[in-house]
Structure formats: C-alpha cells, structure tokens
Amino acid sequence: MERYLEFAGVGKAFPGVQALDDISFRAQSGRVLALLGENGAGKSTLLKIMSGDLRADTGSVILNGETVSFTSPFDAIKAGISVIYQERQLIPAMNVMENIFLGDLPVKSGLIDAKKLKSDTKALLEKFGLSIDPEIPVMFLSTAHQQMVEIIKAYRRNSQVVAFDEPTAPLTDTEIEILFKLIGQLRDEGKIIIYVSHRMAEIFQVTDEIVILKDGKFVKTLNTSETDEQELVRSMVGRDIGDTYSHLSRNDSMGDVLLEVKNLASPYVRDVSFTLRRGEIIGFAGLVGSGRTEVMRALFGADPVLSGEIKLDGRSVSFKTPKDAIDSGIALCPEDRKEQGLVLWRSIEDNICMPVLSKLRKGLFLDTKACERVALSSIKRYDIKTPTVDKIVMELSGGNQQKVILGRWTSELMDTKILILDEPTKGIDVGTKAEIYQTVCDFAKLGIGVIFISSELTEVINVADRIIVMHEGHITGSVTREEATEESILALAMAQ
Numbered sequence: 001m002e003r004y005l006e007f008a009g010v011g012k013a014f015p016g017v018q019a020l021d022d023i024s025f026r027a028q029s030g031r032v033l034a035l036l037g038e039n040g041a042g043k044s045t046l047l048k049i050m051s052g053d054l055r056a057d058t059g060s061v062i063l064n065g066e067t068v069s070f071t072s073p074f075d076a077i078k079a080g081i082s083v084i085y086q087e088r089q090l091i092p093a094m095n096v097m098e099n100i101f102l103g104d105l106p107v108k109s110g111l112i113d114a115k116k117l118k119s120d121t122k123a124l125l126e127k128f129g130l131s132i133d134p135e136i137p138v139m140f141l142s143t144a145h146q147q148m149v150e151i152i153k154a155y156r157r158n159s160q161v162v163a164f165d166e167p168t169a170p171l172t173d174t175e176i177e178i179l180f181k182l183i184g185q186l187r188d189e190g191k192i193i194i195y196v197s198h199r200m201a202e203i204f205q206v207t208d209e210i211v212i213l214k215d216g217k218f219v220k221t222l223n224t225s226e227t228d229e230q231e232l233v234r235s236m237v238g239r240d241i242g243d244t245y246s247h248l249s250r251n252d253s254m255g256d257v258l259l260e261v262k263n264l265a266s267p268y269v270r271d272v273s274f275t276l277r278r279g280e281i282i283g284f285a286g287l288v289g290s291g292r293t294e295v296m297r298a299l300f301g302a303d304p305v306l307s308g309e310i311k312l313d314g315r316s317v318s319f320k321t322p323k324d325a326i327d328s329g330i331a332l333c334p335e336d337r338k339e340q341g342l343v344l345w346r347s348i349e350d351n352i353c354m355p356v357l358s359k360l361r362k363g364l365f366l367d368t369k370a371c372e373r374v375a376l377s378s379i380k381r382y383d384i385k386t387p388t389v390d391k392i393v394m395e396l397s398g399g400n401q402q403k404v405i406l407g408r409w410t411s412e413l414m415d416t417k418i419l420i421l422d423e424p425t426k427g428i429d430v431g432t433k434a435e436i437y438q439t440v441c442d443f444a445k446l447g448i449g450v451i452f453i454s455s456e457l458t459e460v461i462n463v464a465d466r467i468i469v470m471h472e473g474h475i476t477g478s479v480t481r482e483e484a485t486e487e488s489i490l491a492l493a494m495a496q
C-alpha cells in the first residue's frame with residue numbers, strides 16, 4: 001500500500017486573516033518534505049491542523065487514502081501523527097522513560113514494570129545512538145536532549161508522520177548533526193516527514209522536496225535536488241532579493257569610542273575587555289553557551305558585575321538594574337522573545353510602546369494617536385504581518401513576534417546610544433533578514449554603536465565591522481570583517 005499524507009483544499013481563517021487558503025499537496029513516505037514560506041505564510045497553522053490543535057474550516061487531511069479528522073491532539077497521536085514543536089511537550093518532573101512511554105507504561109501484576117520500562121527505553125535510545133540516562137527527570141536535560149526524547153517518543157508510538165516546526169533554532173551545530181541523523185533514520189524506515197525551517201542550508205541538507213506557501217496559498221512543489229536557493233527565495237518572496245550582503249549600504253564614518261569595557265567579570269563571564277565606537281557594528285560569535293548573552297546581561301545591569309569597569313562616553317558607569325541602563329541610552333533586544341521580552345496577551349502597540357510610554361503622555365493621559373503612530377512605523381519598518389496594531393502578540397506567527405521585539409527596542413522614540421541585538425534574526429524569513437541587516441547598518445549611520453550577537457556565522461561575518469569571539473565565558477580573539485573567515489572564527493570559538 002502506498003503511504004502518504006495529503007492535504008486536500010485545507011482552509012483556515014482567523015479574524016482579519018486567511019491563514020490557509022485551499023491548500024492541497026501530498027507528502028510521501030520515506031521522504032522529507034520541507035514547508036517553506038515567509039513569516040506568517042501559514043506553516044505553523046498547517047502543522048497545528050495536522051496535530052489536532054486547530055480545526056480546519058474547509059478541506060480535509062488524508063492519511064493513506066483515509067480522511068482523518070481530529071477533535072484533539074490525542075486523536076492525531078492515535079492516528080499516527082506526531083508534531084514536534086519548539087515548546088517542549090514533555091512533563092518536566094517525570095523522567096525520560098516515563099515521558100517516552102507515557103499513556104502506555106508496561107504493567108506487570110497491576111504495577112508499572114520498571115525493569116521492562118528501563119530496558120525498553122535503553123534499547124530505543126541505543127538504536128538511535130543517544131547516550132541519555134533513562135532515569136533522569138527531563139527538566140535536567142539540555143534543550144537538544146529534550147527534543148531527542150520527544151522524537152523517540154513519537155517513534156515509540158509508531159507514528160507514521162513526524163513533523164518538525166523550526167527544530168534547530170535552539171540547537172548547537174553538533175546537536176543539529178544528531179537531529180539530522182535521527183531524521184535520516186526515520187526517513188529510511190519509511191516515515192513521512194515534514195520539516196519547517198527558515199535556514200536555507202538545512203533545507204538542502206535534509207529534505208527531498210519542498211512545498212512553498214505564500215500568504216496562506218500553495219505556490220508550488222520543487223525537488224530539492226533540482227532547485228537552488230535563488231529559485232526558492234524568488235518563489236517565497238515573489239521577487240529576486242539578490243545577494244543579501246553585497247547590497248548592504250554600510251556606515252563608512254565611525255566616530256570616537258562610545259563604550260569601553262575593561263576586565264569585566266560577572267558570575268558567568270570573566271576578564272572581558274572590548275571597545276565600541278559610535279557608528280560601529282561589532283559582532284559577538286561563539287558556540288551556544290559561550291557567554292555572549294551573559295556579557296550583555298552584565299553590561300545591561302541584569303546580572304551583577306563582580307569586577308572590572310564599564311565606561312560610557314568616557315565616564316565610569318555602574319548599572320544596578322536594566323532601567324538604569326535604558327536611562328543611559330542602552331537598549332537590549334533579548335534572545336528569548338517569550339521569557340524576557342514580549343507580553344504575549346497584550347497588543348502589538350502596547351508591546352512596542354512599552355519602553356517609551358513616558359514620552360507618549362499628553363498631560364495626564366496617554367496620547368493614543370502618537371502610540372499608534374509609533375507602533376505603525378515599526379510595523380512598516382519590519383513588515384510585521386498583521387491586520388491592525390491592536391492584534392494580540394500571541395496570535396502572531398513566530399517570526400512576526402520576533403519582529404515586534406525588534407520594533408520595540410528600535411522604535412522611533414527610543415533615545416538609543418548603544419543597541420544590543422541578541423540573535424535578532426532567529427525565526428525570521430530570508431527576505432526580511434536582508435531588510436534587518438540594512439536596518440542595522442542604518443542605525444550605525446545614525447552614530448549608534450551596535451552589538452550584534454548571532455549563531456549564524458555568515459551573518460555576523462558579513463554584517464559586523466569587527467567580530468569578537470568567545471569561548472567558555474571569556475574572549476578568545478577578535479577579527480575585522482576583512483580578515484574574518486568561518487574557519488578562523490570557529491577555531492577561536494573552540495579555543496583551538
């Protein structure tokens with residue numbers, strides 16, 4: 001019997017947007033199918049329909065010739081469909097084996113058969129070459145290992161379809177290798193695999209065919225081996241965007257030193273020294289966990305400074321709280337949009353205006369017109385897909401939420417001297433990425449000193465004027481854009 005998953009005329013509307021419009025295509029067993037499209041194109045919505053989290057307004061989902069319809073995620077699991085989201089769906093306090101076998105724990109004379117549970121779990125982990133302790137509560141595992149546990153769990157349930165929504169965003173390069181090996185194993189066993197990512201290189205590395213969505217509509221299916229990045233970008237954006245980096249209009253007149261950090265130490269980093277000039281963009285590279293975010297937190301008054309000195313405009317400063325830093329003109333756009341950034345149940349406008357509310361008063365009241373204007377200008381600058389400024393942030397697609405946080409920390413009323421961007425393009429589509437790079441260069445032209453942290457090496461190398469590399473909480477070197485190569489930076493990042 002031929003095995004496949006088919007979408008037939010699937011449609012889904014939310015207030016003000018047709019998220020999916022008459023989507024039809026087929027995913028075959030033993031192949032990895034990429035779902036590709038701009039932020040807000042409808043990828044996650046389609047996966048949520050597959051997983052039973054959302055119900056389609058029209059059309060149907062067909063598995064091996066049979067129409068399936070789910071009223072809850074449980075139904076989808078029973079039908080053999082597992083969707084792995086970025087937010088983990090494990091029970092944190094339960095251990096690995098209990099999570100993997102949840103709902104199906106082996107029982108012997110009325111009790112859980114712990115011995116069998118452990119040996120079955122071990123066998124599964126070994127099959128995929130994973131060294132994870134079956135008895136450790138999953139909350140103590142790294143993000144990557146938690147994701148592996150979810151995949152094993154899907155496999156154990158004998159899922160025929162396994163879908164991934166931007167699975168590599170929180171992973172390091174080595175972890176990504178392991179994930180790809182796992183996906184390859186699942187494919188070779190004849191599973192139907194759907195893979196959503198904005199990272200082009202991955203699409204070419206791991207998928208067999210590509211379905212492109214645009215504004216909720218099906219555009220086309222392409223064979224991965226017969227296409228190239230340019231064609232993909234053209235199909236998803238609707239135009240050529242050319243070489244992202246060579247078209248950048250950069251700042252070519254740097255000013256004097258704006259920030260001087262000397263021998264800074266916090267509980268997480270040590271002996272960090274660097275300078276930043278007006279109009280300069282410095283990149284921070286390093287492996288996940290190398291301390292880049294922690295340097296910025298210390299600088300921003302979010303972590304205690306144990307020793308060392310920070311000079312802003314030639315004057316020694318010490319920030320006790322982030323508010324002190326903001327008042328001195330430092331803006332930090334955090335890496336984690338959910339935990340440290342957005343208020344998900346408030347509107348786009350509220351989120352963007354939050355740090356500049358004091359400037360938006362008219363007498364005792366808030367100048368609502370001005371609030372709307374500030375929000376609209378950020379929506380326009382970052383091309384945030386939304387029907388109105390009042391939309392609740394929770395209802396935006398992942399990439400559009402990321403854009404709101406950028407909009408907040410770079411809104412027209414922010415009086416920013418130093419802008420710190422921590423992984424600003426995470427989850428952002430290729431077309432918008434190019435616009436964000438140009439925006440960053442434009443800030444530099446205004447004389448703002450920019451600190452740009454990214455795990456995507458090509459991005460840091462091409463956008464920053466100078467790249468500082470960190471390893472295990474301290475700086476291992478610094479190179480100019482002209483000197484920088486991926487190899488030289490990787491060597492510094494691994495302290496070789």
Ligand SMILES: Nc1ncnc2c1ncn2[C@@H]1O[C@H](COP(=O)(O)OP(=O)(O)OP(=O)(O)O)[C@@H](O)[C@H]1O
Nearest residue numbers: 014019039040041042043044045395396397398399
């Ligand atoms: N719960 C919801 N309520 C209202 N609108 C929603 C809801 N979920 C999604 N949308 C809207 O549906 C559209 C498609 O969103 P979806 O999350 O599927 O996009 P996506 O392709 O996954 O984008 P991204 O690459 O940014 O993750 C967007 O316009 C989004 O704002």
Ligand SMILES: [Mg+2]
Nearest residue numbers: 043044397398
């Ligand atoms: Mg999404």
